[in-house]
Amino acid sequence: MPKARIIKIVSNQYTLLNENKAEFTAVAMGKLRLKKSPVVGDFVRYEQHEGNVGIEEVLPRKNSLVRPLIANVDQALVVMSALKPEFSSVLVDRLCILIRAAGIEPVLIVTKLDLIVTDDPLYRTLREYRDGGMRVVEVGRDRPIDDLLSVLEGKISVLTGQSGVGKSSLVNRLDLKFDLETQEISKALGRGKHTTRHVQLHEAGGGWIADTPGFSSMDFTQLDPDLMENYINEFIPFLGKCRFRNCRHENEPDCAIKQAVVDNKIPQTRYDNYLAIYKMAKEAKETQYQ
Ligand SMILES: Nc1nc2c(ncn2[C@@H]2O[C@H](COP(=O)(O)OP(=O)(O)OP(=O)(O)O)[C@@H](O)[C@H]2O)c(=O)[nH]1
Numbered sequence: 001m002p003k004a005r006i007i008k009i010v011s012n013q014y015t016l017l018n019e020n021k022a023e024f025t026a027v028a029m030g031k032l033r034l035k036k037s038p039v040v041g042d043f044v045r046y047e048q049h050e051g052n053v054g055i056e057e058v059l060p061r062k063n064s065l066v067r068p069l070i071a072n073v074d075q076a077l078v079v080m081s082a083l084k085p086e087f088s089s090v091l092v093d094r095l096c097i098l099i100r101a102a103g104i105e106p107v108l109i110v111t112k113l114d115l116i117v118t119d120d121p122l123y124r125t126l127r128e129y130r131d132g133g134m135r136v137v138e139v140g141r142d143r144p145i146d147d148l149l150s151v152l153e154g155k156i157s158v159l160t161g162q163s164g165v166g167k168s169s170l171v172n173r174l175d176l177k178f179d180l181e182t183q184e185i186s187k188a189l190g191r192g193k194h195t196t197r198h199v200q201l202h203e204a205g206g207g208w209i210a211d212t213p214g215f216s217s218m219d220f221t222q223l224d225p226d227l228m229e230n231y232i233n234e235f236i237p238f239l240g241k242c243r244f245r246n247c248r249h250e251n252e253p254d255c256a257i258k259q260a261v262v263d264n265k266i267p268q269t270r271y272d273n274y275l276a277i278y279k280m281a282k283e284a285k286e287t288q289y290q
């Protein structure tokens with residue numbers, strides 16, 4: 001049976017790309033026989049039926065994300081605007097934790113840098129992320145996109161981030177052939193509206209990039225608060241060095257993480273964000289099981 005990759009799903013219609021680079025639509029055959037429902041990025045086996053193509057099997061996934069719903073990506077691009085909406089390091093950290101927990105490498109893409117001054121404190125924040133080992137790409141109107149292109153090269157990337165940060169605008173800038181719908185300026189200033197409505201992989205920059213719908217609220221139910229510490233780069237060298245083995249790095253004595261913050265080895269913001277995200281994840285877990 002031939003193999004193809006799902007590059008787009010709109011309601012029950014799947015767009016497939018096969019090994020000969022042919023693009024065509026398909027339906028999920030005998031839905032009940034498919035053990036898992038297909039998502040964008042999945043490799044599937046398909047069969048030609050009278051008049052249409054049917055997906056018969058979803059092949060094992062290398063990795064997957066729930067929000068955005070996608071499988072088999074090499075990296076996730078966490079998109080955050082400098083302004084409109086305002087940069088939130090808590091949101092960046094929370095997304096990076098979820099992405100690393102899924103076994104995927106996050107890359108931070110900061111958009112709309114044309115809206116802030118060159119000595120804005122945000123640049124210090126970005127330096128902190130770089131010092132922590134994160135790849136950070138700066139973009140904005142009138143800025144070259146070479147750095148973004150080098151991140152995309154040869155990889156399958158998924159865009160993730162709030163509504164209105166400029167994910168679709170980024171894809172449009174990669175190649176003139178793209179004309180994805182983006183938020184109008186008037187709407188962007190008002191309350192959030194989701195412009196992109198489905199996940200779709202686009203070929204660009206020598207790789208593939210998935211545009212996705214943004215989100216407006218945070219979902220923590222997927223996150224085990226006690227595993228979080230493993231997904232914060234800056235924490236890694238100090239894990240296992242606290243007095244208590246189950247130290248959550250809150251108020252416990254002889255905590256190696258808290259000491260590292262005092263010694264300026266872990267940025268204060270990273271630690272504060274950890275505490276905030278830990279609390280939210282714990283509360284989400286508790287309400288889920290009530
Ligand atoms: N000044 C400035 N505006 C930008 C930049 N990138 C995007 N925008 C504007 O930001 C608004 C939102 O951009 P979109 O690309 O629609 O955002 P999105 O992340 O795709 O939003 P959803 O599809 O709702 O998730 C639009 O009005 C864009 O013109 C940028 O680098 N600089």
Ligand SMILES: [Mg+2]
Pocket residue numbers: 167168169181182195196211212213214
């Ligand atoms: Mg969009």
Ligand SMILES: [Zn+2]
Pocket residue numbers: 242247248249250252254255256257258
């Ligand atoms: Zn500790």
